[in-house]
Amino acid sequence: MSDVPGSFTWRVLHERHPSLIARVREATPYDARRNRALDALLEEIEGIMAPPEDSAHDRDLWESWDRGHIGRRWDEVPFLWAESYFYRRLLSAVGYFEPGPWRGVDPFEPFKQAELEGEAVDEELRELDALADAPAGERDQALILRALWGNRADLVFRISAGPDLADREAGLVADDSALLWSLAGTGRVCLVADNAGSELLPDLVLIDHLLHARGTGQVILHVKPLPYYVSDATVTDVLACLRRMAAAGGEAGRVAGRLRAAIGSDRLVLRAHAFSCAPLPYREMPVGMRDDFASASLTIMKGDLNYRRLVGDRAWPHTTPFAETTAYFPGPVAALRTLKSEVAVGLTGGTVEALERTGRPWLTTGTHALIQARA
Numbered sequence: 523m524s525d526v527p528g529s530f531t532w533r534v535l536h537e538r539h540p541s542l543i544a545r546v547r548e549a550t551p552y553d554a555r556r557n558r559a560l561d562a563l564l565e566e567i568e569g570i571m572a573p574p575e576d577s578a579h580d581r582d583l584w585e586s587w588d589r590g591h592i593g594r595r596w597d598e599v600p601f602l603w604a605e606s607y608f609y610r611r612l613l614s615a616v617g618y619f620e621p622g623p624w625r626g627v628d629p630f631e632p633f634k635q636a637e638l639e640g641e642a643v644d645e646e647l648r649e650l651d652a653l654a655d656a657p658a659g660e661r662d663q664a665l666i667l668r669a670l671w672g673n674r675a676d677l678v679f680r681i682s683a684g685p686d687l688a689d690r691e692a693g694l695v696a697d698d699s700a701l702l703w704s705l706a707g708t709g710r711v712c713l714v715a716d717n718a719g720s721e722l723l724p725d726l727v728l729i730d731h732l733l734h735a736r737g738t739g740q741v742i743l744h745v746k747p748l749p750y751y752v753s754d755a756t757v758t759d760v761l762a763c764l765r766r767m768a769a770a771g772g773e774a775g776r777v778a779g780r781l782r783a784a785i786g787s788d789r790l791v792l793r794a795h796a797f798s799c800a801p802l803p804y805r806e807m808p809v810g811m812r813d814d815f816a817s818a819s820l821t822i823m824k825g826d827l828n829y830r831r832l833v834g835d836r837a838w839p840h841t842t843p844f845a846e847t848t849a850y851f852p853g854p855v856a857a858l859r860t861l862k863s864e865v866a867v868g869l870t871g872g873t874v875e876a877l878e879r880t881g882r883p884w885l886t887t888g889t890h891a892l893i894q895a896r897a
C-alpha cells in the first residue's frame with residue numbers, strides 16, 4: 523500500500539507521479555485539451571481513482587483486472603495496482619488511444635530517444651568489440667552483468683533519484699549466475715524485458731550470445747504492448763535499438779545483423795502481451811503467457827517491476843526463499859534486477875545484517891543488484 527505519508531510508496535504516488543506529469547508536458551507541446559486532461563489527472567491522483575472512460579477500448583480488460591480498487595483513493599489500494607493504473611490513465615490523458623493526431627504518440631519517446639542517442643551508448647557499443655574475442659566463460663559473465671546493471675538505466679528512477687546515481691558503488695546481494703547458465707539450455711529461453719535503451723541493448727546482446735554462441739534454439743522476448751513506467755521497452759524500442767547497433771558498426775553491427783536474421787527465421791520471437799502491462803502479479807498470469815513460460819528451459823525476468831510481480835509485491839522478510847515465492851511459476855526462472863523498491867527475498871541473514879549495519883539505504887537506491895534463479 524502507499525497510505526503512510528513519507529513512505530517510499532507514498533512518495534512515488536505523491537511526488538514521482540506529479541513530477542513525471544510535469545516532465546511529460548515539458549517534453550511535448552500538447553494542445554489545450556491534452557493539457558486540461560493532464561491537469562485533471564494531477565488533481566485526481568490526490569483523491570479518488572476514476573474508472574477508464576466509457577468509450578475506452580480496454581475498459582473490459584481493466585474491469586477484469588480490478589479487484590474492487592477503482593472508486594477508492596489512489597493511495598489506499600495496492601501500490602502495484604495504483605502505479606500501473608497511473609500509466610494507463612496518463613496515456614489516456616495525452617490522447618494515446620483516441621482517434622486523432624495524438625493517437626499512438628509515445629509521451630516518453632523524447633526521454634528514450636535522448637538516452638539512446640547519447641554518447642554513453644556509443645561507448646558501451648564500442649566495448650563489444652573487445653568482448654567478442656574474450657574467452658567464453660568471461661563473455662558469459664560480462665554479458666549477464668551488463669544486462670543486470672543496465673537495469674539501473676530506468677528513466678522513471680533517474681528523474682527522481684538525484685544526480686549522484688551514477689557514482690554509487692555496485693553491490694551484488696545474491697548471485698545465482700552459475701545456476702542461471704546451467705538452466706539456459708539448447709531449447710527455448712524467454713526473456714521478459716524491462717527498460718528500453720541502455721537496458722535493452724545489453725539484453726539484445728545477451729540474446730544474441732544465447733542464440734549464436736550458447737546454442738539456445740529459440741528466444742522469446744516479451745516487451746510491453748504500450749508505453750509504460752516511462753522507459754519500458756516496446757517493439758518500437760526493440761527496432762530502435764537494432765537500428766542503433768547497426769549504425770554503430772563493428773561487433774554491435776554484427777549482433778544487429780544476426781538478430782534481424784533471427785527474427786526473420788523465428789529464432790527470436792517478439793511478444794507484446796496485454797498482461798505485460800497488467801497491475802497484477804505473475805501468479806495471476808493468463809494461459810497464453812503461462813504456456814510460453816512453461817515451454818522454456820529458463821525465463822529471465824528483468825528489472826524491479828518484473829521482480830515485484832514475480833515474487834509478489836509484499837513486505838516479505840528478506841530471508842524468505844526465492845524458490846518459495848516463485849513456486850507457482852510454470853518453469854525455471856531467474857531474476858536480474860537492481861534494487862529500486864522495498865521488495866527483496868532470497869537473501870541470507872548475514873547479507874541482510876551486513877547491509878543494515880552500513881546504516882545506508884540499500885533497498886530503493888539502485889546501488890545494489892541481485893541475480894536469483896530456481897530450477
Ligand SMILES: O=P(O)(O)OC[C@@]1(O)O[C@H](CO)[C@@H](O)[C@@H]1O
Nearest residue numbers: 534676678679825826827862863
Ligand atoms: O522495473 P524497473 O524499471 O527496474 O523499475 C521500476 C521502478 O523505477 O518503478 C517503481 C517506482 O516507481 C519501482 O518499483 C522501481 O524503482
